Amino acid sequence: MAQVSGNIDTRRGILDTAHGIVGAKGFSGVGLNEILVAAGVPKGSFYHYFGSKEAFGEALLADYFEAYLADIDATLAEPGLSHAERLMNYWRKWQATQGSIDYQRKCLAVKLAAEVSDLSEPMRLALKxxxxxxxxxxxGAIQAGIAEGSLKVEAEPRxxxxxxxxxxxxxSLMAKIERTDVPFEAAMTTTRRILEPRPV
Known part of the structure; x- marks a missing residue:
């Protein structure tokens, strides 16, 4: 049980605890009490930070994407690599995390998109x-790769x-259904065909 204290620490602790639980069970399948017990937080404290479970879900997604986008920024700015190499590394990291059994690393966009998009407009917009x-x-990475000469694409970058x-x-969805990496391997092959990465 992760004990948390202080206003910022309490909110942070709730969100950190929830990432793993929701990543494993989905949003609808998890009760607030399960998250709060795991975080060591009384129920009254939860409603101090989140007005409802839906508001909590929206905050959880916003928090997830903040960290995810920071990680992408780091991957796409890795020194000593071409833009093509950085972008291909991003897809490799996607495969590594989505193929992992570590629910903390699972993409909440993949996990929750179909589940919550029809149930909660605020959560759908957070996903969007x-x-x-x-x-x-x-x-941006594709545009930089084209300018650099490490990528060649037929369609517009966007x-x-x-x-x-x-x-x-x-x-990612098919890999969950099939429980193999074959869909990722096919995606990587198609990605290489679309981007045509090359040395510079």
Whole structure:
């Protein structure tokens, strides 16, 4: 049980604890009491930070995407690599985390998109903002790779980024269904064909 104290620490502790539990069981399948017991937080404290379970879900997604986008920024700025190499590393990291049994590392966009999009408009919008941020960053990486000469794409960079994100989102869902890495391997092959990465 993770004991937390102080206003910031309490809110942070609730969110950190919830990432693993919701990643494993989904949003609807988890009661607030399970999260609060695991976090060592009384129920009254929860409503001090979150007005409802839906507001909590929105905050959880916003928190997840903040960390996720920071991680993408670090991957796409890794020194000593071409933009193509950085972008391919991003897809490799996607496969490594989505293929992992570590629920803390699972993508909440993959886990919750189908579940909450029809149930909660605020959570749907949080997912939309987060995924748009991912696509924005992939778009920028593609544009930089084209300018550098390490990537060659046929479609516009934004359309290419959207296609790739949809491809990997679908591969993540199929990998869950099939319980193999085959969908990821197919996605990687298609990604290489679309981006045509090359040395510079």
């Amino acid at each position: 903002r987060g995924t748009a941020g991912i696509i924005d960053r992939v778009t 359309a290419t980024a959207e296609t790739l994100y949809h491809l990997w989102l679908g591969a």
